[in-house]
Amino acid sequence: MFTLLNVAQPDTLEAAYNILKEKRSNAVLGGCAYLRMGSQTIHTGVDLSKLGLKYSKDYGSYIEIGAMTSLRDVETNAAVNNYADGLLPKAVANIIGVQFRNVVTVGASVFMRYGFSDFLTALLALDTEVELVKGGRMTLAAFLDTPRSKDILTKIIIHKTKGHAAYQALRNSASDYPLLTVAVSQLDGEWKIAVGARPTRARLAVQAAALLRDGDNDMTAEVMEQAAQTAVGELSFGDNSRASAVYRQAVAKTLIKRAIAEVVACK
Numbered sequence: 001m002f003t004l005l006n007v008a009q010p011d012t013l014e015a016a017y018n019i020l021k022e023k024r025s026n027a028v029l030g031g032c033a034y035l036r037m038g039s040q041t042i043h044t045g046v047d048l049s050k051l052g053l054k055y056s057k058d059y060g061s062y063i064e065i066g067a068m069t070s071l072r073d074v075e076t077n078a079a080v081n082n083y084a085d086g087l088l089p090k091a092v093a094n095i096i097g098v099q100f101r102n103v104v105t106v107g108a109s110v111f112m113r114y115g116f117s118d119f120l121t122a123l124l125a126l127d128t129e130v131e132l133v134k135g136g137r138m139t140l141a142a143f144l145d146t147p148r149s150k151d152i153l154t155k156i157i158i159h160k161t162k163g164h165a166a167y168q169a170l171r172n173s174a175s176d177y178p179l180l181t182v183a184v185s186q187l188d189g190e191w192k193i194a195v196g197a198r199p200t201r202a203r204l205a206v207q208a209a210a211l212l213r214d215g216d217n218d219m220t221a222e223v224m225e226q227a228a229q230t231a232v233g234e235l236s237f238g239d240n241s242r243a244s245a246v247y248r249q250a251v252a253k254t255l256i257k258r259a260i261a262e263v264v265a266c267k
């Protein structure tokens with residue numbers, strides 16, 4: 001369990017960021033589910049709950065989700081459910097249980113770039129941007145490539161580009177971390193294949209997605225097989241206690257093919 005020496009509840013984002021910067025051991029508090037698993041001593045915990053960051057808003061062409069919104073709020077939000085075949089609700093539905101998802105927050109889930117993240121994998125297959133106090137706004141893909149520094153993620157923005165999406169993941173047992181996550185989308189004609197829990201964080205298989213674009217008018221089982229094989233070749237896979245790299249590669253091939261077939265069927 002972590003130790004919290006002080007808690008600050010700033011009224012502005014600027015004040016929150018200034019407190020965060022003051023000491024190396026100061027940290028933002030999300031739902032504290034992940035912090036609870038560690039043993040760090042936090043000098044000042046920055047509680048964002050006075051900053052109005054717990055919301056999901058549909059602006060027509062995009063959906064904005066505040067950092068303090070819970071994964072359960074995301075799962076039950078009508079606009080999120082109605083977009084991209086409910087990709088996000090499907091992705092988070094197997095994270096432990098409802099009570100847990102009522103606590104854990106969007107901000108921490110995205111900012112921490114967890115390798116095992118179901119949520120990140122799904123967001124990466126969508127047209128997603130993130131906004132940070134210091135780092136400003138950038139695409140999720142660009143954010144995932146930046147090294148972690150002291151900052152506060154304030155919101156995510158999901159552009160409602162027209163299309164379909166599918167989610168697949170495999171766990172050794174229900175409520176365990178996934179050993180592989182896959183999200184495939186075709187938005188505005190563009191295919192995206194995101195693969196996470198390799199066990200490193202989600203990445204896009206760009207060459208594989210290009211093959212799908214080429215085969216778009218004739219999406220045969222062979223094209224899907226080739227795309228899945230290419231994705232496995234262009235991404236790296238590793239071992240951990242949940243699965244070996246070789247097993248992950250085999251699972252990835254199957255899950256990618258299933259997800260592509262699902263998107264094709266939705267069209």
Ligand SMILES: Cc1cc2nc3c(=O)[nH]c(=O)nc-3n(C[C@H](O)[C@H](O)[C@H](O)COP(=O)(O)OP(=O)(O)OC[C@H]3O[C@@H](n4cnc5c(N)ncnc54)[C@H](O)[C@@H]3O)c2cc1C
Nearest residue numbers: 028030031032033034035104105107108109117118152153
């Ligand atoms: C036991 C367990 C099992 C899990 N299983 C899964 C799973 O199967 N699939 C999956 O996708 N996820 C899983 N997760 C991750 C979970 O979904 C959340 O992503 C995670 O708990 C972080 O959310 P939190 O609100 O609890 O963060 P916290 O514990 O509050 O914070 C975690 C870290 O994020 C920082 N932080 C918090 N908010 C912000 C912010 N707005 N900006 C910048 N930094 C911030 C904190 O300072 C801290 O360093 C699991 C977590 C746990 C504890």
